[in-house]
Amino acid sequence: MPIEFQQDRPIYQQLMDRLSNEIVRGDRMPGDKLPSVREYAVDTGVNPNTVSRVYRELEQLTIVESRRGQGTFVTEDRMRLNQLREELKERQIDRFITEMKQLGFSKEEMILGLQAKTKEEGN
Template sequence: MGIDFLPDKPIYQQLIDRILGDIMRGTLIPGEKLPSVREYAIEAGVNANTMQRVYKELEQMEITETRRGQGSFVTENQQKIEALRDDMKLQLVTTFLQSVAAFGFTKDEIVQCLKDWGDK
């Protein structure tokens, strides 16, 4: 099966982003067990070592926790998940506003565009 990865971003980072997105959207819920490293590696079409790195990074971010003999689970710490959402929102808005400024759009143009988009 596999996932189509972007060529300009490390695969492990794309997998982290995918799992974080699933958590923020509620596709993965607090306390839910993640697939094993091998299962997820096969599903994604990547090496098990890559998937192990993904799980290690998520655990270091305190987004998941490993329970000995049971596997990896999404954190049940709702504050951690909310902080993740807030951080991601700030990153996206910052990147967006930097791009807007680089192209010389005015605040009014962007506000109107967002209003128009919201009316669709």
Template sequence: MGLEFDANKPIYLQLIHRISSEIVRGDKREGEKLPSVREYAVEVGVNTNTISRVYRELELLQIVTTKRGQGTFVTEDVNRLTRLREEMKQEQIKQFIMDMQEMGFSINEMLEGIMNNGSEGQ
């Protein structure tokens, strides 16, 4: 096992993003238990210090909660998860706009492209 990681970003940030995506997609539901630090470390192929940090940062972001002696769980706060979904959307859109502007596309061209692609995709 083990994941491939991007070279230009800290691994712990990539794992925070990965877990957040799984939650937004619904692969991990509110209140669901996350794997133990060691299990998840073996699964993704990083050391346990890194996973501890990932869980700690997710807890600071109030996306997960740690219950003493029981483990780490996705928050049951649905409002927080709705906000997370919005945050991840904004983050992706900002990145997309930045990349497109770098190549010289206008917002109107982007919108037109999205609409055309969107209708093809349905």
């Protein structure tokens, strides 16, 4: 099923984020085989060249690895996957803080808001 992409960011970056999020959430486990380039291109509704770029970029970041004749797989390096999880967490926190500051909220208001929200969700 094709994905609706944001207009303000390159599609390949959005697909990289999507796959990284799936890996961090555990939807794709260490050692799991990713769909072929053509299959993922059809699934997402993008050009196969875009998917090739996504896989290459993720391989350079050591999040996935290519195995000649077998395909592309999620890395089994759990330290790297933990590092990816921390990187994504930091990116989300930075984005949150930036947006809240732009709205005029103080650090204290952010903390109180987070505490109240997590308490109401039971976390």
